[in-house]
Amino acid sequence: MSKEFKRISIDPITRLEGHGRIELFLDEEGELADAFFQIPELRGFERFCQGRKAEDMPQITERICGVCPEAHHLASTKALDDCFSATPPPRARKLRELLYNAYIFSDHLLHFYYLGGPDYLVGPYAPPQERNILGVIGKVGPELGKEVIKHRSYGQRIIEAVGGRSIHPVTGLPGGQSKAINEEERSEIEQMARSCVEFGRVTLSIFKEIFLGDKTYQQFSQEKAQRLPTYYMGLVDEDGAVNFYDGKVRVVAPDGEEFALAEGKEVLDLIDERTEPWTYVKIPYLKEVGWQGFRAGKDSGIYRVGPLARLNVCKRMGTPLAQAEYEAYLDYFGGGVVHATFAYHWARIIEMLAAAEQTTRLVADPELMEGALRSELSDPGEGVGIIEAARGTLIHHYLLDEKGLVRSANLIVATTHNIAGISLSIKEMARAVVHNGEVDQGILNLIEMSFRNYDPCLACATHAFPGQMPLLVVVRDSAGREIKRIER
Amino acid sequence: MEKIRIGIYWAASCGGCDVSLLEIDEQILDVAAKADFVLWPCATDTKYADLRAYKDGSIDIVLFNGAIRTEENREIAKLLRDKAKHLVAYGSCAQMGGVIGLANLSSRKEIFTTLFGAKTHWPKEESIQDGYPLHLPAFLDRLLPLGDVVEVDYVIPGCPPPREMVSQFFDALLGGKLPEKGAVFAAEKNLCDECPRERREERITRIVRPHEIESDPEICLLDQGIICMGPATRGGCGAACPMANMPCTGCAGPTANITDQGATMLNTIASLIGTGLEGEEELEAEEAILAEIDDVIGTFYRFSLAASIFKGAQRE
Amino acid sequence: MAKLNDNGFEPKIVAFLCRWCSYAGADLAGVSRMTYPANIIPMRVNCSGRVDAGMVMAAFEKGADGVLIGGCHPGDCHYVNGNYKTRRRVILLKRALAEVGVKPQRLHLEWISASEGVKFQRTVTEFTGLIKELGPSPMSGDGED
Numbered sequence A: 001m002s003k004e005f006k007r008i009s010i011d012p013i014t015r016l017e018g019h020g021r022i023e024l025f026l027d028e029e030g031e032l033a034d035a036f037f038q039i040p041e042l043r044g045f046e047r048f049c050q051g052r053k054a055e056d057m058p059q060i061t062e063r064i065c066g067v068c069p070e071a072h073h074l075a076s077t078k079a080l081d082d083c084f085s086a087t088p089p090p091r092a093r094k095l096r097e098l099l100y101n102a103y104i105f106s107d108h109l110l111h112f113y114y115l116g117g118p119d120y121l122v123g124p125y126a127p128p129q130e131r132n133i134l135g136v137i138g139k140v141g142p143e144l145g146k147e148v149i150k151h152r153s154y155g156q157r158i159i160e161a162v163g164g165r166s167i168h169p170v171t172g173l174p175g176g177q178s179k180a181i182n183e184e185e186r187s188e189i190e191q192m193a194r195s196c197v198e199f200g201r202v203t204l205s206i207f208k209e210i211f212l213g214d215k216t217y218q219q220f221s222q223e224k225a226q227r228l229p230t231y232y233m234g235l236v237d238e239d240g241a242v243n244f245y246d247g248k249v250r251v252v253a254p255d256g257e258e259f260a261l262a263e264g265k266e267v268l269d270l271i272d273e274r275t276e277p278w279t280y281v282k283i284p285y286l287k288e289v290g291w292q293g294f295r296a297g298k299d300s301g302i303y304r305v306g307p308l309a310r311l312n313v314c315k316r317m318g319t320p321l322a323q324a325e326y327e328a329y330l331d332y333f334g335g336g337v338v339h340a341t342f343a344y345h346w347a348r349i350i351e352m353l354a355a356a357e358q359t360t361r362l363v364a365d366p367e368l369m370e371g372a373l374r375s376e377l378s379d380p381g382e383g384v385g386i387i388e389a390a391r392g393t394l395i396h397h398y399l400l401d402e403k404g405l406v407r408s409a410n411l412i413v414a415t416t417h418n419i420a421g422i423s424l425s426i427k428e429m430a431r432a433v434v435h436n437g438e439v440d441q442g443i444l445n446l447i448e449m450s451f452r453n454y455d456p457c458l459a460c461a462t463h464a465f466p467g468q469m470p471l472l473v474v475v476r477d478s479a480g481r482e483i484k485r486i487e488r
Numbered sequence B: 001m002e003k004i005r006i007g008i009y010w011a012a013s014c015g016g017c018d019v020s021l022l023e024i025d026e027q028i029l030d031v032a033a034k035a036d037f038v039l040w041p042c043a044t045d046t047k048y049a050d051l052r053a054y055k056d057g058s059i060d061i062v063l064f065n066g067a068i069r070t071e072e073n074r075e076i077a078k079l080l081r082d083k084a085k086h087l088v089a090y091g092s093c094a095q096m097g098g099v100i101g102l103a104n105l106s107s108r109k110e111i112f113t114t115l116f117g118a119k120t121h122w123p124k125e126e127s128i129q130d131g132y133p134l135h136l137p138a139f140l141d142r143l144l145p146l147g148d149v150v151e152v153d154y155v156i157p158g159c160p161p162p163r164e165m166v167s168q169f170f171d172a173l174l175g176g177k178l179p180e181k182g183a184v185f186a187a188e189k190n191l192c193d194e195c196p197r198e199r200r201e202e203r204i205t206r207i208v209r210p211h212e213i214e215s216d217p218e219i220c221l222l223d224q225g226i227i228c229m230g231p232a233t234r235g236g237c238g239a240a241c242p243m244a245n246m247p248c249t250g251c252a253g254p255t256a257n258i259t260d261q262g263a264t265m266l267n268t269i270a271s272l273i274g275t276g277l278e279g280e281e282e283l284e285a286e287e288a289i290l291a292e293i294d295d296v297i298g299t300f301y302r303f304s305l306a307a308s309i310f311k312g313a314q315r316e
Numbered sequence C: 001m002a003k004l005n006d007n008g009f010e011p012k013i014v015a016f017l018c019r020w021c022s023y024a025g026a027d028l029a030g031v032s033r034m035t036y037p038a039n040i041i042p043m044r045v046n047c048s049g050r051v052d053a054g055m056v057m058a059a060f061e062k063g064a065d066g067v068l069i070g071g072c073h074p075g076d077c078h079y080v081n082g083n084y085k086t087r088r089r090v091i092l093l094k095r096a097l098a099e100v101g102v103k104p105q106r107l108h109l110e111w112i113s114a115s116e117g118v119k120f121q122r123t124v125t126e127f128t129g130l131i132k133e134l135g136p137s138p139m140s141g142d143g144e145d
């Protein structure tokens, strides 16, 4: 049965990665009755990964997303390490981490200046033709504009030096990397990385001046309706610091209490997911808490990932400049768990600085330049690779046959975890700003700003674990050779 | 001088093609000085309603990335064909289906079952949620390259197109020097022609996968038994993958004189395999080498299945 | 001889025949008035080595239900090893066909010399019988493998 309603569609939603659409339904009074965040795209990776060669997976799955291919490339490579029971040698690991931190820097920069940032850097109510990177350059001036372009490029050049290509890198192999970098490249990277740290600081000061000075930002980062007390998920290292490349998955409850600390396959057990007939994306939630519909709170299994979540699950940042910024951030929001969705922006550029600092550390590490690039592989089996993509926890889970071909692939992608949160944020914002049936482009943009907080990647989002992963037990001898394989 | 009106659109795409436009770094400022981006969902706020309101032929050039996977992709491709004076298939997905064309090895039903399970859980084109009607564009039975749906004027190949090619394209566009329709922005010759590795054209006596050996960085990968798509692939990327010690997977598509990239590669591999043995022994040895090639389609048609003679699996 | 399964289906079979051997073998069969199914569309090639993967695929695409390649016996190829090359191609092609859901038996390679009219007749008859049994190729339009 259809109801009486007025429909407003935002189609397509823009300045994000992938296809999305927002459908707003208003009642007779012109107030919001309901809102739907739909993802009208699907490509079916989980299906066509079946039958592919294991070592092709890092290059196939990165085509899920060209904004964060490095995350898929390395989550996949890590899953393969696990499938072949291999530990990459320190040099290979350092190379991967170097590439990875450069990627986090570059991807966060992209969001701040190109995708989500223009809403503040140019202004939320600015004409639509100006709310973009060109408008930003017009506003901040060509000098700074060129710095933005230059530093994005620096991040990309580091990725290219280590990964062979800047978009869709190729060097990840199970147990290691296909190539190293030479001294010339290393010293160039060192220069670029230093400059990136400086630029990270500049970006934070721009944030403080423009975002924190913006009335809309102030309002929505403080308003109660824009705070969602959800669970949070992210990787932390042994010291509890944010780590993008590796660590344990920590989940905290809305009150900050630790809900879970898991690694490898255990992480998969934390999550369940539901399908809805009106979107091509599946919606994950914490299995133990359960699905209670689209609402936040401790008794609802909705959790969020990404910069905001990582800064909520960590105890500290791993680098000094980022640590200082993290403390200032906590102060602003009054400490504890930060539920303000608009805090994503700030958390993101603190991470951008942290990633730049990490890059300078890694490029100075002597292990980067010597030693083996590859390690011994055992027979292929099952494996899980978990990494923090710019947008949140990314999980690749593969089952390989004896020939090293993929039997099934299970991908839980950053934005997918956030779908419930994004839907909620859109609804809350629409409820706050749509009245008497009146909307203009400024109001509609405010609604879009509520999802831009998350920097969603909807091309990524249409992946979720098929739930039919065959169960495999591989019994190995002490040398790691397979002696038995039980499947059901 | 009037500004050039550029549209950029993604259909079934990963977004890498959009990002590749930023890889030209500061040149994008030159582009912006002479052109307006009248559509670019990734980076600007133009909506479909704005697009529909544009006059036919009023966009000078549209760079279209991504393949045709849903009814919406097809609809927008047709709409853009009407609005655009020139339409460019940008990147391997638009040109030949790309990696995601491998989905054509499965039916829609198989894909949905793997992703969503039982049919009761499948997304629906029309549904009513709490009384509100919602629509999803249909997922087509088969993924199509852009050229199967509308006429394409130019191709910029690659997954994504390499920086130099994108840069050359914009030079040509801004300089008013676009080549004749049908042109492909890449090298005419194959990748081997620009690959610095020493090609000995030795007979292949074994097939190995990249993770199984540490290859010699100076010598042709095919010579070492690693399947490299170089011979069947257009140059233009500077042999990026072989330079990184990995085989070319063929993202730039076939060279000018060939139509089916995978078939050409298959011929090449078949020609190169040999053992020097004789008679029955030779036949057996060859058979053993060929048996080492896994996933023939996924290897030879990584990017081009949807545009190949096969197009995909031959069953529903 | 294989028993023909008379399901009324008349398959289209493209035969690429090397002029030095199999095509001559076919001629001999003709001259000797041997009868064989008329489903064969013979294509003369200079050497079986000229039959590349694309030609075979194109034959299927254009509606062939089966493709037969006839070449010189090992050691007899006029171009030294064209027939060996073809043999390797056929092995790979069969794998590719199987992966896209076309029965690999639809492609067949046979060594037939100029003097083997009988072998030609038998090969064609048996292959036609096999394809009749398999039914229309899925690539030709309405079949399903």
Ligand code: SF4
Binding pocket: A063, A066, B012, B013, B014, B015, B016, B017, B018, B065, B066, B090, B091, B092, B093, B094, B098, B099, B158, B159, B160, B161
């Ligand atoms: S061609 Fe490659 S980079 Fe471009 S959209 Fe397709 S997968 Fe992404």
Ligand code: SF4
Binding pocket: B191, B192, B193, B195, B196, B197, B198, B199, B219, B220, B221, B222, B223, B228, B229, B230, B231, B239, B242, B247, B248
């Ligand atoms: S086959 Fe590959 S490695 Fe060999 S020359 Fe060609 S591109 Fe280079």
Ligand code: SF4
Binding pocket: B158, B159, B191, B233, B234, B237, B238, B239, B240, B241, B242, B247, B248, B249, B250, B251, B252, B253
């Ligand atoms: S080497 Fe091949 S796969 Fe790699 S970028 Fe070049 S054309 Fe594409």
Ligand code: FES
Binding pocket: C018, C019, C020, C021, C046, C047, C048, C049, C070, C071, C072, C076, C077, C078, C079, C080, C081, C082, C083
């Ligand atoms: S000449 Fe007959 S097969 Fe080569």
